Amino acid sequence: MNRRHFGAAFIATFCAAALLTGTAQAEPKIGAPAPAFKAVDSNGKQVSLDDLRGKTVVLEWTNDGCPYVRKHYNAGNMQALQKKWTAQDVVWLSVISSPPGEQGFADAARANTLTTERNAAPTAVLLDPKQEIARAYGATVTPHMYIIKPDGVLAYAGAIDDKPTARAADIEPAKNYVDVALTEVKAGKPVTTPATRAYGCVVKYSS
Amino acid sequence: MIDRQLTTGRTLRRALAAAALAIAAFAAPAQAQYGTPQDTADLVRADLIAEPASIVPGQPFQVGIRLRMKEHWHTYWRNPGDSGSPTEVRWQLPEGFTVSELSWPAPQVLRVGPVTSFGYEGEAILLAQVTPPPNLAPGSNVSLRADIDYLVCEKECIPGEASLALPLAVGASSGGDTGTFDAARAKLPQPSLWPASFSASADTIGVTVRGAAFDAAALKSASFLPYNNDLIVNSTEQKRSSDGNGLTVAMARSQMATQIPDRVDGVLLVEEDIGGKTVTHAFELSAQSAAAAGGSSITLLQAALFALLAGVILNLMPCVFPVLSIKILHLTQHANESAGRVRMHGAAYTAGILVSFVILAGALFALRAGGDEIGWGFQLQSPAVVAALAFVLFAFGLSLSGLLPIGTSLTRVGNSGLLQRGGLQGSFFAGTLATVVATPCTAPFMGASIGFALTQPFQLGVTVFLALGLGLALPFLILAFVPALQRFLPRPGAWMETLKQFLAFPLYATVAWLIWVLSFQVGPSGLLAALVGLVLIAFGAFALTLAQDRSGTPSRAWRGVAAVSGLAVIALIVSVNMDRPATASAAQAAADSGGEAFTQAKLDTLLASEQPVFVNMTAAWCITCLVNERTTLAAPAVQTAFKDKNIVYLKGDWTNRNPEITRLLERFGRSGVPLYVLYRGKNEPVVLPQILTEQLVLDSLAQL
Numbered sequence: 042m043n044r045r046h047f048g049a050a051f052i053a054t055f056c057a058a059a060l061l062t063g064t065a066q067a068e069p070k071i072g073a074p075a076p077a078f079k080a081v082d083s084n085g086k087q088v089s090l091d092d093l094r095g096k097t098v099v100l101e102w103t104n105d106g107c108p109y110v111r112k113h114y115n116a117g118n119m120q121a122l123q124k125k126w127t128a129q130d131v132v133w134l135s136v137i138s139s140p141p142g143e144q145g146f147a148d149a150a151r152a153n154t155l156t157t158e159r160n161a162a163p164t165a166v167l168l169d170p171k172q173e174i175a176r177a178y179g180a181t182v183t184p185h186m187y188i189i190k191p192d193g194v195l196a197y198a199g200a201i202d203d204k205p206t207a208r209a210a211d212i213e214p215a216k217n218y219v220d221v222a223l224t225e226v227k228a229g230k231p232v233t234t235p236a237t238r239a240y241g242c243v244v245k246y247s248s
Numbered sequence: 249m250i251d252r253q254l255t256t257g258r259t260l261r262r263a264l265a266a267a268a269l270a271i272a273a274f275a276a277p278a279q280a281q282y283g284t285p286q287d288t289a290d291l292v293r294a295d296l297i298a299e300p301a302s303i304v305p306g307q308p309f310q311v312g313i314r315l316r317m318k319e320h321w322h323t324y325w326r327n328p329g330d331s332g333s334p335t336e337v338r339w340q341l342p343e344g345f346t347v348s349e350l351s352w353p354a355p356q357v358l359r360v361g362p363v364t365s366f367g368y369e370g371e372a373i374l375l376a377q378v379t380p381p382p383n384l385a386p387g388s389n390v391s392l393r394a395d396i397d398y399l400v401c402e403k404e405c406i407p408g409e410a411s412l413a414l415p416l417a418v419g420a421s422s423g424g425d426t427g428t429f430d431a432a433r434a435k436l437p438q439p440s441l442w443p444a445s446f447s448a449s450a451d452t453i454g455v456t457v458r459g460a461a462f463d464a465a466a467l468k469s470a471s472f473l474p475y476n477n478d479l480i481v482n483s484t485e486q487k488r489s490s491d492g493n494g495l496t497v498a499m500a501r502s503q504m505a506t507q508i509p510d511r512v513d514g515v516l517l518v519e520e521d522i523g524g525k526t527v528t529h530a531f532e533l534s535a536q537s538a539a540a541a542g543g544s545s546i547t548l549l550q551a552a553l554f555a556l557l558a559g560v561i562l563n564l565m566p567c568v569f570p571v572l573s574i575k576i577l578h579l580t581q582h583a584n585e586s587a588g589r590v591r592m593h594g595a596a597y598t599a600g601i602l603v604s605f606v607i608l609a610g611a612l613f614a615l616r617a618g619g620d621e622i623g624w625g626f627q628l629q630s631p632a633v634v635a636a637l638a639f640v641l642f643a644f645g646l647s648l649s650g651l652l653p654i655g656t657s658l659t660r661v662g663n664s665g666l667l668q669r670g671g672l673q674g675s676f677f678a679g680t681l682a683t684v685v686a687t688p689c690t691a692p693f694m695g696a697s698i699g700f701a702l703t704q705p706f707q708l709g710v711t712v713f714l715a716l717g718l719g720l721a722l723p724f725l726i727l728a729f730v731p732a733l734q735r736f737l738p739r740p741g742a743w744m745e746t747l748k749q750f751l752a753f754p755l756y757a758t759v760a761w762l763i764w765v766l767s768f769q770v771g772p773s774g775l776l777a778a779l780v781g782l783v784l785i786a787f788g789a790f791a792l793t794l795a796q797d798r799s800g801t802p803s804r805a806w807r808g809v810a811a812v813s814g815l816a817v818i819a820l821i822v823s824v825n826m827d828r829p830a831t832a833s834a835a836q837a838a839a840d841s842g843g844e845a846f847t848q849a850k851l852d853t854l855l856a857s858e859q860p861v862f863v864n865m866t867a868a869w870c871i872t873c874l875v876n877e878r879t880t881l882a883a884p885a886v887q888t889a890f891k892d893k894n895i896v897y898l899k900g901d902w903t904n905r906n907p908e909i910t911r912l913l914e915r916f917g918r919s920g921v922p923l924y925v926l927y928r929g930k931n932e933p934v935v936l937p938q939i940l941t942e943q944l945v946l947d948s949l950a951q952l
Contacts, residue, residue: 108406172361237478243365
């Protein structure tokens, strides 16, 4: 490359970097403290990330009407993962961010009904109808998955697995990123694949 | 147009339930679980359409998957962005049919809160080129089928599928739905004329388009949408900056992009304010890593030096060598002239070359600015130019043989009177001729430097061309300006006339080669026109000789005959151009040499399966290419190595214009052939030098 061009490109990149750092990061940084949040769960209990320090926390964005969410619930895949890891002292928080009137919206009662009907086993279901937690985490789709280590540092953000389809048949051959990452976190190892492209239905942001 | 819609819009049970739930959620969020199913076929009307009304055996045609979305609903681009899923197409074609990759229209950027996706609202036509086999029976019917999977979203997302069929009659080509397809093609991103590069830091990725002449005041927005979904944070606003070098778009690097590739492909969307209206342009870019390009690319100074060297080497090429030799013979007779006069000859010759090169460069830049995808040697893609060159060289050869009494100032040895009067003009003309005859030749170092020059603005690029011209002029210029060297020239004598006549033969050989080139470009009657042209030139020469030998009326008559012959020759040049065969002989030529004909679609398919591929970009008029093919690529050892390593040999023929080949050349910073690229499966492709040796090729194959 022409040295002059290289210089120009370098300066352009540098300026761009300066500009970009000024804007809010749309995605939280892996390896940095996870964004703090406070929310009310479907049983009316206050849940704060700060209070969960010392435990591994999973955030699962969900929308029961979304075909991609249904793929994992109808096949029992999500519930199995919830049971496997909550049994190992992991705090599993399902987050519902759909506002009233949109697909997937649930008030406390409906959220609990859904849990019972689907035989789901999250530690709690967080109600986020104003998408405050969703914005803080840059959640784009359901299911969007996050793992926070006991020290409050974000360890994983992305898809549940590597088969971005709505076909239940794709669950079996898929590599489950969340399961792998939780295994690594539990073993105190760094997460091999800490960021993936989440797939699914768009989170129903109000604006 | 045959356009029968067979959309079944069969929907998955899950999808039905999802849709039901979507509606239920609107009506009564907490209670209803089931409701009226909403068929995705209502949301996306999909059909398969073809451009021609009926298809011709062996002749490629365009088909389109047309998706018409319900208002506010959208389907997705090849990179869906933060959510969604690209439409997938599985072709079910009759035997012998092949289909290219899909061409995707430029997408819309769809933003909802912090979620940024890329897709289509309204209507989108995904294009593909289908090639039927040559042995289809006219009058028969064939049916193409495409099974598609798509995700259609408004706020809810519903997966759908459809099986689209398109019955087609085999017959003569006739008008079809060109209007729909022209509109669809207009929505595809245009191939970018400018080279692009990118650089990555920990947080950002910047794509720079060099030489893009955007008016900064009119530019409203510029954003880059990569094909790779893991590269950037889609929702972070992209920052643009422009300087004299071009336009840079800076994006936030995604945490998913743990490894930065050597090349980033994607679409640049540019919004410009033109006369108060916002116009959106989309360009397809292939940005090379600035860091990786650092090793292979060159500076303007290097390009100019390479060009100078290439120019000097050009003198030894069979087409230029006779011109130079004749000029040097002249010098031996200038021995009694003043040193100043000799220098003026050198200067005039150099000026002739430089002026010709500026004209050539100007034409090349002007045509490229007009959107033509051409490069060095482009003029030889026109049969008229090839024929005209053959005629000029033949006339020049006749004149060396002493059979054509014009251009004497250039060729006649020992006529000091003519040299005194017309000498300087003659030297200028010799320079022009040297340039004209040099254009079919490619010297080592030329590819990289001319390729570089064409990426520059004209003012900079022309310096490379001038350096090439100066190199071409240099041997004669040095002789003319350093009288001491002239003492080494042999003394004039009768041997000079013999040498001169001998030098006609490299020219005749070049003529023979040009006619052979022509045989790849025109049909038999075009070739006949060219050969008749040669006969007429010889006849014209005969008439002129008679006219000079005699005096009075017969002389005038013979002069007239010669003039008529000349006019007939010009008419023939025009007629050569008329006889263009319908199908290119490129595939045939490639098959003859044991390779397969290059198409981008074929290459893409092979590369997708990580198949090693050797690409040879060649042209019948490129001597270097032919020498490489005959001596190196056709060598048994090389052929065996290809076979042993299971390397597919693709041969692209640039004898005639071919934008697909031009684009591939440009991707490797070249503007002309030869180009040899070895694609090594997962590893980055390597470019081999323009002059091949057997050992060199075998060594690079061995690295596989």
